[in-house]
Amino acid sequence: MALFDVQDDAGDELLGELLAWGAEANYWHVDVAVEDQVRTAIDEVASRFGGLHVLVNNAGIAGVNRPTHEISEQEWDRVQAVNVKGVFLCTKHAIAHLKRSGGGSIINLSSIYGIVGAADVPPYHASKGAVRLMSKTDALLYAGDGIRVNSVHPGYIWTPMVEHHLRDSGATDLDAARIELGQLHPLGHVGEPDDIAWGVVYLASDESKFVTGTELVIDGGYTAR
Ligand SMILES: NC(=O)c1ccc[n+]([C@@H]2O[C@H](COP(=O)([O-])OP(=O)(O)OC[C@H]3O[C@@H](n4cnc5c(N)ncnc54)[C@H](O)[C@@H]3O)[C@@H](O)[C@H]2O)c1
Structure with missing residues (x-):
């Protein structure tokens, strides 16, 4: 691994x-946004472990939480560089190795924010929408090579990203903010990292061998309404 x-x-x-x-x-x-680093590391991984079978594009940043007209070009570009270009670069440099392995699975972390809108983090929404469709395009491009590509769409999951997002949004009582955030989900609470990890395990495994180009939504019902 x-x-x-x-x-x-x-x-x-x-x-x-x-x-x-x-x-x-x-x-x-x-840094997934730097092509030389990505290429070198993926080549090293394939040579050290004797091949590559699964790529999970999980790295991501929330970016600034301000309305569109207050965001600088640089702030916009950094979110796209990590969340969109990072997925592109890691996929680009993994493909030859996955083909050599006779196929494999690519799992891209999008978000509920790649499916529905909300009045916050505009660059993040744009990036996760892009990842959703990049996954479908690559699923079609590489299906013939036995490479499956799917996106995962978490609701709010309690991780450092969400803690920072809440602090940035002015929350002083994190426990209260967590409960309030949980109310956005019909199941009544935010998720845990394992809720997503098990979905990723499924998509990485042969149990999902007929699954490609699809969206695995794990969101406590957030997008069901
Ligand atoms: N937590 C949520 O509620 C939530 C919801 C939907 C989607 N997601 C997505 O799930 C993924 C994981 O998010 P998380 O909540 O665990 O966030 P996190 O901030 O806790 O973890 C993200 C990880 O990505 C790494 N990272 C950031 N920029 C990087 C770069 N340029 N190169 C390499 N690594 C980099 C960070 O160091 C960190 O370890 C992200 O793509 C995120 O957008 C999270």
Whole structure:
């Protein structure tokens, strides 16, 4: 298992946990928005592990939470660079290796914000909408190679991204903000990382061998209305 991130301390800590469980794993410092770093790291992964079978495009940033007319070009571009170009670059450099393996699975983290609108984080919405359709296009392009491509659409999941988003939005009592956020979901609470991880495990496994170009929505009912 290969981990890519820009937070080296957290990456090393997770790597330590995986190795302690007996997993074969390594961590690479990769900014997914920088093509040279992506290409070099993916090639190293394939050579170290003897091939590539699954790519999870999970890296993402929320970006600024201001209305469209108050966002700078630079702020807009950074969100697209990580959330959209990052998916493009990792996919681009994984394809040859996946083909060599006889196929595989690409799982792209979109969002409920790639399906429905909300009056916040405009660059993020644009980026996640793009990821939704990039997934379908790549599913069609590479189906003949046995490479499946799907998008995952989480509702609000309690992670550092959501904590930062709430703080940025002015929340001072995080517990109260979490409960309030949970009320947006018919199931009445925000999700946990494992709720998404099990969906990713399904899409990575052969249990989903007939699933490509689709959207796995895991959102506590948020988009059902
Ligand atoms: N948490 C949610 O409610 C939620 C909802 C819908 C979709 N998502 C999506 O799920 C994915 C994971 O989100 P999360 O909530 O765990 O966020 P998070 O901020 O907790 O984790 C994102 C990870 O991406 C890494 N990252 C950021 N920029 C990077 C870059 N340029 N190169 C490499 N790594 C980079 C961060 O260091 C971090 O480890 C994201 O794509 C996010 O948009 C999250």
